Structure formats: C-alpha cells, structure tokens
Amino acid sequence: MTDQLFADVLVDVPVPETGRTFQYLVPRExxxxxHFGHRVQxxxxGRKVTGxxxxxxxxxxxxxxxxxSKLVDEKxxxxxxxxxxxxxxxEYYLCDTVKSLQAVIAPVLKKTSARLITRYYCSVDSSKLPGLREELGRRAPKSLAALEKALLSPGLTRAGLAAAAGVSTAVVDRLCAKGLLKAKDQVSFRDPYPQAEMDVSKRVELNVLQQKAVGExxxxxxxxxHQVFLLHGITGSGKTEVYLHCIEQVLREGRQAVTLVPEISLTPQMVKQFRSRFGREVAVLHSRMSDGERFDEWVRIERGEAPVVLGARSAVLAPxxxxxxxxxxxxxxWSxxxxxxxxxxxxxxxxxxxxxxxGVVVLGSATPSLESYCRATPDGVYRLISMDKRVEGRGLPRVGLVDMREEARAGNGGIFxxxxxAELQKRIAAGEQAIIFLNRRGMNTLAVCRECGLVLKCPRCDISLTYHTEGxxxxxxxxxxxxxxKLCPDCGDSQISYFGTGTQRVEKELRAAIPGARVLRMDADTTTRKGSHQQILEEFESGAADILVGTQMIAKGLxxxxxxxxxVVNADITLxxxxxxxxxxxxxxxxxVAGRTGRGDKPGDVLIQTYTPEHYSVQAAARHxxxxxxxxxxxxxxxAGYPPFSKMARVLVTGPEEGAVKTAAERLRVMLDEFAQGQDGGRIYLVGPAPAPLARLKNTCRWHIITWSQDYGQLHRMLKKFRRAGGCAPPGKGLHVSLDIDPxxxx
Incomplete structure (x- = not known):
C-alpha cells in the first residue's frame, strides 16, 4: 500500500473482454x-483516449x-x-461495457449543459422603500415603475421586467448599477411539452376489475x-388508469416510477394524462427531444425533482x-x-x-408476448391480472374478414x-371517423397466388420465400x-403476385374513390418535424379530417x-x-388496431382485408x-424449438461487397461450429450463413447466422468464447460483425 492513488479506468476502445479495465496513476494535483464516475483522458x-x-x-x-492525462468534467x-x-x-448482451455505460448516461455525454437565465429581484430593505418610492416618483418615474414590478413579480428576466414595467432595458441596468436591483443566474429547465395540461385532474372512479388490479x-x-405482474387487459379496459393509481402509491412510499411507451406518437397523449395527474413531477424522455431538453429532464430526475418518468425505450435507463x-x-x-x-x-x-x-414491474398489453404470457401461467414466475371488459360497459368492435381472393375473382384488382x-362512405355521411391501417412492416416481395391464396414457403424452414430481382x-x-x-404450384393459376403498397398510394386512391373525403396521413414521411405526431393527432381528434391513414404508429394507444x-389493408404482409x-x-x-374503434358512445367495426382469412392468427384476432x-x-x-422454448442469437455480417461478406460469414460459421461442439450441455442449433431478408440495405450487403438452444447457459458460453476469439472483430476491410442476443x- 502506498500514499499514491490509482484509478481503474474503463477505456473507450474495443476490447475482447466485455468489462476489462486498465489501471492508471492519479496525478497528485x-x-x-x-471520484468514482468521472470522465478522464x-x-x-500511443494516443489519448476517453476513459x-x-x-x-x-x-x-x-x-x-x-x-x-486530465480530468474532462468537473463532476x-x-x-x-x-x-x-x-x-x-x-455481460448479458455480450458487448463492450463502455458502450453500455455510454447508453446509460447518454444525455450527459451530449455537447450540452444546463441553461442559465439571469433573473432580477429588488434588493432594497423594506424599511427604506417608502422614502425611495417618494424620491423616484419625483425624479425617475420609470425607475420606480421597474422597481415596483420587480417587487410584485420577482424573478423576471431583464427583457421581461422591462416589458412588464413599460420601460427600456437601460432603466433595468441603471437600477442594477445603483444596487437597487440584484441579478441572479438560475438554471432554467427546458420543457419539451409546455402546452401539456398541468392542472391536477379529478380522480377517476375505478371499476371492479381496475380496483382488483390496483389492489394486487x-x-x-x-x-x-419484488414482483412482476402481467396486466392482460383488452383494448379499452382502462390499463392507463391502473398505472396512474399505482404510481400514486409509489410516490406515497417516497420512491420513483418509470413508465415506458413503445411509440413516440403515443407520448403526447400520455404526457397530457400524466401531467394532469402529477404536474411538474413528470419528466419525459424520448429520442425526438432536443439534446438540451433531454439533458434538463435527466438532471431533474437525478436531483429528485421528477419522481415520475415517462418515455420510450431509453427511459428505462433514467437515473x-x-x-x-x-x-x-x-x-x-418490438420497438x-x-x-x-x-x-x-x-x-x-x-x-x-x-x-x-x-421494485415492482407491470407488463401491460392486450396482446402479450408469448415469452411473457407463458411466464404468467400457473407454473410461471409472473402474476397474471386479467381485465377482460372495456370501461363503462362498452363492447368490443365487430370484426369482419374480407377475402381478397373473391374480390380478385370479381374483377376488383384495387387496394380496397x-x-x-361502401362502409367508409357510410361513416363519412354519418359524420363519423375512420382509420385505414396499412400493414407495411415487411417487404414488397411477398409471393402470393391471388387465385388460391398460396404463399410460397421454404420446404426446410416453413418460412415465406423472398422474391429477388434476378427471378x-x-x-x-x-x-x-x-x-x-410462372404458375401456382397448388392450383396451376398464373395469378402469382408480389405485394407491397405505400401509404401515399393508399391516400391517393382513397381520395379518388371517395371524392371530398378529408384524409390525413401519418407515417415516417409526415412525422419528421418535431411535434408533428401531436399536430396530426390533434387535427384528427378535433374532427378536421374524416379518415386517418397510417402504419404501425397508429395501431395502438390511440x-x-x-x-x-x-x-386493415394488406393484413398478410406480416403474416x-x-x-x-x-x-x-x-x-x-x-x-x-381493431381496438382503436368503438371507444366512444357508438359501437365500432373492423374490416380486415386478407388473402388467407382461414389462418389461425387472423381468425383469433377477429374473435378477440x-x-x-x-x-x-x-x-x-x-x-420447431423456437423461443420461448429456447434462447436465440443472431450474428450479422455487413459490408460493401457480397463476396467478401459471404466469405467472412462462412468463416464465422466454422468458428461457431467449433465452439458449439465443445459444449457439454444441451444441443445448440445453427443455420446459415444466408443472406438476410433485407440482403442489401443502403448499399451494404448483409448475411447472417442464426443460433438457438434450450440451454441458454450453453449458448451464452459458446457466444462468449466466440467473442473472445475475435468473432465480433471486423473480419476484413470495410466489414462489420454484430452479435444480437434475443433478436x-x-x-
């Protein structure tokens, strides 16, 4: 032991060991x-790096x-x-610890800082005010006006005080020079949702199912x-109100609550609900906010000023x-x-x-993931809470399936x-609104027979085949x-088609089919500007449009x-x-998406257009x-041995030249085979290498290897050896390898 001080430093360079640190001498000065947590150089x-x-x-x-070399930050x-x-x-996702740490503290690593605003206060002793008022009233009435306003509204900015008093900023400056006003620099937090309602709302009376959920x-x-609850509540059953009541309990305990939502488009609606219940105790975090806004919200959370956190995926890392x-x-x-x-x-x-x-985790959904639901069965580790009725006795929407094969046979080759x-025309005439959901999460290369509905699949994997331009x-x-x-293998018909439709085309054909219809479109193209999600939804909610066309971002929460x-257009794309x-x-x-209708006084209807109405997923969705x-x-x-009965991982190789990418992927498969054979536990399955479904993206070729096993310990040990052996290092110039656990x- 010595009087010298040494620091273990996590350096910002790729290392084979996920958590390896390096020791450095701390200069005496x-x-x-x-302290622990400081950023240093x-x-x-042979170079200077961040640590x-x-x-x-x-x-x-x-x-x-x-x-x-030096201390980078003051704190x-x-x-x-x-x-x-x-x-x-x-450790779990097998990546560099420094990358994980940077994700955890991302807002404080941005080139931003707290915003300081100078505010003005009266500095005159109250006993001296009468005489000062009399003097200023005779000699400098404008100065008196500014001083009176500072007394009445302390903490105004220089420009704000001048404007409120009806004087120039020079008058404010003279009062400061004479010591009659004092200026204080204060942190001003940027509010990403200044328009959100801040008044505390009335408590909603819970129904029996909601009361039971909140009680548990x-x-x-x-x-x-510590307990995990799966709140399986049908659409419209009032899950959000359950969340709000449980957050109130957490605050009574003096603890904090984090609520995650999957889509940025849902955030404005949720902010309004949360702010109306908890006011400024709510902090919001998501990627569409500016760096300054995220930094300020991060600081408010860290200081304990905002014990209620609401946001998208990264909000789970809130401090x-x-x-x-x-x-x-x-x-x-999946977002x-x-x-x-x-x-x-x-x-x-x-x-x-x-x-x-x-702490307690509440996983809420009308359609839980298989992984979560199987853990909430009687033998599982989660506690299942069911809410199978909508609030206020509202019924679930009626769902109808439209067989598009019959439409094609009748000579209708259009989108709708x-x-x-006919139903859209009927609703518009009645002053009601409709949503057209375009199931576009997929590719334009799904091969379907329009006559019999056959989807061409791989005989080895029972996965749909993808059409490539080489035929x-x-x-x-x-x-x-x-x-x-050229002909369907099942029915011999020549009606093989390759499906894919964009929202712009849907909007255009809607306007042509229903002249005079007021149509709004909500997709990645129309929501690029900050606040555009909220603007479109508010416009639609106000009744300014008859039909809202959109993709996944309108499928939930609205x-x-x-x-x-x-x-629903193109129900089969994801299928x-x-x-x-x-x-x-x-x-x-x-x-x-069916749950977006019938949430008011009138019942709702859903029409799902499909070429495979007999599929169990479509049938189950239609029956709720x-x-x-x-x-x-x-x-x-x-x-098939797929999750949740196993754990899965994916190795993705990318690069500009397909030949080099393919060769590298084949070498990595050999490495994986070697490490898989060295495991003593359960069997490890490997398939590939093969081109990824999106085989070329942004001029980058993509090949992948899929591996899974019922013994996650064995799979994790194999992948850890693979990474230590350099399996995730760039395998050549311009090539990149990524490892995804639980893809x-x-x-």
Missing part, C-alpha cells in the same frame, strides 16, 4: 478532485503504469448502481416486494435512485428492442432494475374491397432457393371517440414475413381470442 496505445473512472485504490496492480457522470447496470447489459399491485409496492415501479405499456412491442449496440430490450432491463431495487369503400425465390434462414414459378371504423414470429406479430397488430392464438402458436414454437428483428 487532481487526487482531491477525482488517458494515454492508450471512465470505475474504481480507486492505493494498491498498484501492474508494474508499468501510466498517468491520467462525476454516473453512480455505482448505473455502472452495475451497464456491466449487466454488457399496490400490496406488493407497499410491502416493498432514478430507487425505482419502486416500472411499467412497460404494450410490453409485446422496445434496441437495434444498435448495446442491443438491449427495455423489458429485460426493467426486470433487472426492479429486481435490484426490490368494395365493402370497405429467384430465396429462404433467408437456410439459403434454399428456387426459380420463381383513444379517439369519433372513430367507428377501422380498415408471411420470413420470421418465426410472423404469426404472433400479425395477431398482435390486427388485435391492437388471445388464449386460442396462444395455444396454437405455442404448439408450433415447441415443435426481435431478423430482417
């Missing part, structure tokens, strides 16, 4: 200033040791519990017992010190999975954080069925391929009482994607029958 490999202090000691661990950027979270993320959850919160409740609304949504390193799933992070803090157009159909799991047939009809979750995603989308879907889908997953997107 910065020893009193340096250190020499590394993060994650340990301090008086024991020297290595012989040759370099000094820290530490993270706490020990945040570092522990980053280490868990890195609040018992665990009050008892400080709450004692999370007593984490709510994951629409927990089944909770991060597609860049670290590839974390917000639901998994929520479970980890709540377990560490003895005759029934859907071949290819499986993006095992690389099986075949020439695209509660607009005027909507009495939902039409036949080359992904084992295709059936699950289709059921979830159809059930969720989640248990039937769950039973059928779980049987198929068990037969939700295999495209």
């Amino acid at each position: 910065i020893q009193p200033l340096l 250190v020499p590394f490999g 993060y202090v994650v340990g301090l000691s008086h024991f020297k661990a290595v012989d040759k040791i370099k000094e820290i 530490p950027l993270f706490r020990e519990d945040q570092y522990a979270l980053a280490r868990w993320m890195a 959850i609040n018992n665990s919160i009050a008892g400080r017992r 709450v010190r004692d999370p007593g409740l984490i709510i994951v609304d629409e927990e089944h949504e 909770y999975k991060q597609e860049e390193t670290p590839r974390y799933h917000a639901r998994a992070v929520a479970l980890y954080r709540a377990q560490k803090s003895s 069925s005759r029934l859907l157009i 071949r159909l290819r499986c993006h799991y095992c690389n099986y391929s075949m020439r695209a047939p 509660d607009i009482s005027g909507v009495t009809l939902v039409g 036949h994607m080359p992904d084992f979750r295709a059936g699950e995603r289709t059921f979830q989308l159809l059930a969720q 029958d989640y248990p039937a879907f769950f039973e059928k889908e779980m049987l198929l997953r068990k037969t 939700f997107n295999l495209m």
Whole structure:
C-alpha cells in the first residue's frame, strides 16, 4: 500500500473482454478532485483516449503504469448502481461495457449543459422603500415603475421586467448599477411539452376489475416486494388508469416510477394524462427531444425533482435512485428492442432494475408476448391480472374478414374491397371517423397466388420465400432457393403476385374513390418535424379530417371517440414475413388496431382485408381470442424449438461487397461450429450463413447466422468464447460483425 492513488479506468476502445479495465496513476494535483464516475483522458496505445473512472485504490496492480492525462468534467457522470447496470447489459448482451455505460448516461455525454437565465429581484430593505418610492416618483418615474414590478413579480428576466414595467432595458441596468436591483443566474429547465395540461385532474372512479388490479399491485409496492405482474387487459379496459393509481402509491412510499411507451406518437397523449395527474413531477424522455431538453429532464430526475418518468425505450435507463415501479405499456412491442449496440430490450432491463431495487414491474398489453404470457401461467414466475371488459360497459368492435381472393375473382384488382369503400362512405355521411391501417412492416416481395391464396414457403424452414430481382425465390434462414414459378404450384393459376403498397398510394386512391373525403396521413414521411405526431393527432381528434391513414404508429394507444371504423389493408404482409414470429406479430397488430374503434358512445367495426382469412392468427384476432392464438402458436414454437422454448442469437455480417461478406460469414460459421461442439450441455442449433431478408440495405450487403438452444447457459458460453476469439472483430476491410442476443428483428 502506498500514499499514491490509482484509478481503474474503463477505456473507450474495443476490447475482447466485455468489462476489462486498465489501471492508471492519479496525478497528485487532481487526487482531491477525482471520484468514482468521472470522465478522464488517458494515454492508450500511443494516443489519448476517453476513459471512465470505475474504481480507486492505493494498491498498484501492474508494474508499468501510466498517468491520467486530465480530468474532462468537473463532476462525476454516473453512480455505482448505473455502472452495475451497464456491466449487466454488457455481460448479458455480450458487448463492450463502455458502450453500455455510454447508453446509460447518454444525455450527459451530449455537447450540452444546463441553461442559465439571469433573473432580477429588488434588493432594497423594506424599511427604506417608502422614502425611495417618494424620491423616484419625483425624479425617475420609470425607475420606480421597474422597481415596483420587480417587487410584485420577482424573478423576471431583464427583457421581461422591462416589458412588464413599460420601460427600456437601460432603466433595468441603471437600477442594477445603483444596487437597487440584484441579478441572479438560475438554471432554467427546458420543457419539451409546455402546452401539456398541468392542472391536477379529478380522480377517476375505478371499476371492479381496475380496483382488483390496483389492489394486487399496490400490496406488493407497499410491502416493498419484488414482483412482476402481467396486466392482460383488452383494448379499452382502462390499463392507463391502473398505472396512474399505482404510481400514486409509489410516490406515497417516497420512491420513483418509470413508465415506458413503445411509440413516440403515443407520448403526447400520455404526457397530457400524466401531467394532469402529477404536474411538474413528470419528466419525459424520448429520442425526438432536443439534446438540451433531454439533458434538463435527466438532471431533474437525478436531483429528485421528477419522481415520475415517462418515455420510450431509453427511459428505462433514467437515473432514478430507487425505482419502486416500472411499467412497460404494450410490453409485446418490438420497438422496445434496441437495434444498435448495446442491443438491449427495455423489458429485460426493467426486470433487472426492479429486481435490484426490490421494485415492482407491470407488463401491460392486450396482446402479450408469448415469452411473457407463458411466464404468467400457473407454473410461471409472473402474476397474471386479467381485465377482460372495456370501461363503462362498452363492447368490443365487430370484426369482419374480407377475402381478397373473391374480390380478385370479381374483377376488383384495387387496394380496397368494395365493402370497405361502401362502409367508409357510410361513416363519412354519418359524420363519423375512420382509420385505414396499412400493414407495411415487411417487404414488397411477398409471393402470393391471388387465385388460391398460396404463399410460397421454404420446404426446410416453413418460412415465406423472398422474391429477388434476378427471378429467384430465396429462404433467408437456410439459403434454399428456387426459380420463381410462372404458375401456382397448388392450383396451376398464373395469378402469382408480389405485394407491397405505400401509404401515399393508399391516400391517393382513397381520395379518388371517395371524392371530398378529408384524409390525413401519418407515417415516417409526415412525422419528421418535431411535434408533428401531436399536430396530426390533434387535427384528427378535433374532427378536421374524416379518415386517418397510417402504419404501425397508429395501431395502438390511440383513444379517439369519433372513430367507428377501422380498415386493415394488406393484413398478410406480416403474416408471411420470413420470421418465426410472423404469426404472433400479425395477431398482435390486427388485435391492437381493431381496438382503436368503438371507444366512444357508438359501437365500432373492423374490416380486415386478407388473402388467407382461414389462418389461425387472423381468425383469433377477429374473435378477440388471445388464449386460442396462444395455444396454437405455442404448439408450433415447441415443435420447431423456437423461443420461448429456447434462447436465440443472431450474428450479422455487413459490408460493401457480397463476396467478401459471404466469405467472412462462412468463416464465422466454422468458428461457431467449433465452439458449439465443445459444449457439454444441451444441443445448440445453427443455420446459415444466408443472406438476410433485407440482403442489401443502403448499399451494404448483409448475411447472417442464426443460433438457438434450450440451454441458454450453453449458448451464452459458446457466444462468449466466440467473442473472445475475435468473432465480433471486423473480419476484413470495410466489414462489420454484430452479435444480437434475443433478436426481435431478423430482417
């Protein structure tokens, strides 16, 4: 032991070991200033790199040791519990700890800082005010006006005080120079939703099912017992009100609550509800906010000024010190999975954080993921709470299936069925509103027979084949391929078509089919500007439009009482994607979008256009029958050995030249085979390499390898060895390898 101080530093460079740190000597002049969590600059490999202090000691661990070059920030950027979270993320998702840490503390790493605003106050002793008023009234009435306004409204800015008093800013400056006004620099927090209602709203009276749900959850919160609840509530059953009541309980306990929503488009509506209940105690976090807004909200959370956090995926990383409740609304949504390193799933992070803090997790959904629902069965580890009735006795919408094969036989080759157009005309004439949902999460290359509805699939994988421009159909799991047939293999008809429709075309054909209809479109193109989600929804909710056309962002969460009809175009796109979750995603989308109607006084209807109305996912969604879907889908997953009966991972190789990408992927497959054979536990399955379904994206070629096993320990050990052996290092110039644990997107 020595009087010297040494720091363990996590350096911002790729290393084979996920959590490896390097020891540095702390210069004496910065020893009193340096603490755990500080960002520093250190020499590394002949260059200066950024590092993060994650340990301090008086024991020297290595012989040759370099000094820290400088302290980058005045204050530490993270706490020990945040570092522990980053280490868990890195270990579970097999990525660099420094990348996980940077994700955890992202808002404070941006080039932004607190915004200081100078505010003005009267500095005159109250006993001297009468005489000063008399003097200024005779000599300087404008100065008196400014002084009186500062007394009446302390804390105004220079310009604000001048404007309020009806004087120039020079008058304010003279009062400061004479010592009659004092200026104070204060932190001013940027509010991302200044228009949101801040008045505390009336408490809503809960129905019996809501009361039961709140009672169960609040018992665990009050008892400080870690518990996971799956709140399976049908659309319109009042799950949000349950969330709000449980958050109130958490605040009574002196703890914090985090609520996650899957889509940015849902955030304005939720902000309004949360702010009306909790006022300025609510902080909002999502990617569409400016860096300054996110930084300010982050600081308010860290200082304890905002114990209620609401936001999208990254909000699960908010710096709450004692999370007593984490709510994951629409927990089944795949947008909770991060597609860049670290590839974390917000639901998994929520479970980890709540377990560490003895907190409660509520997973809410009308269409739970199979992974969550099977854990909420009698033998599972989650507690299931069912809410199977809508609030105020409203009924579920009637769902009709439109067989587009019959439409084609009748000579209708357009996007819309005759029934859907007729129903839209009927609703508009009655002053009601409709939503047209375009199921566009897929590709324009789905091969379907318009006569019999056959979707061409891989004989090895039972995954739909993808059409390529060279005239071949290819499986993006095992690389099986075949020439695209001119005639249907089942019925011999020549009506083989390749489907894909955009929202702009839907909007255009709607206007042509129903002249005079007021149509709004909500998709990635119309929501690029800040606040555009909220603007479109408010315009539609106000009755300024008859029909809202949109993609996934309108499929959930919207509660607009005027909507009495939902039409679904291209229901089959997700159904036949080359992904084992295709059936699950289709059921979830159809059930969720169906829930957008009938939420007011009038009943709602849904029309689903499909070429495969007999498919179990479509049938179950039409009947609002989640248990039937769950039973059928779980049987198929068990037969194939897919999740939730196994854990899965994906190795993706990308690069500009397909030949080099393919060769690199083949070499990585050899490495994986070698490490898989060295495991002693359960069998590890490997398929590929094969071109990813999106085989070329932004001029980048993409090949992948899929691996899964019922023994997650074995799979994790194999992948850890693979990473240590350099499997995730760039395999050549311009090439990149990514490893995704629990992938939700295999495209």
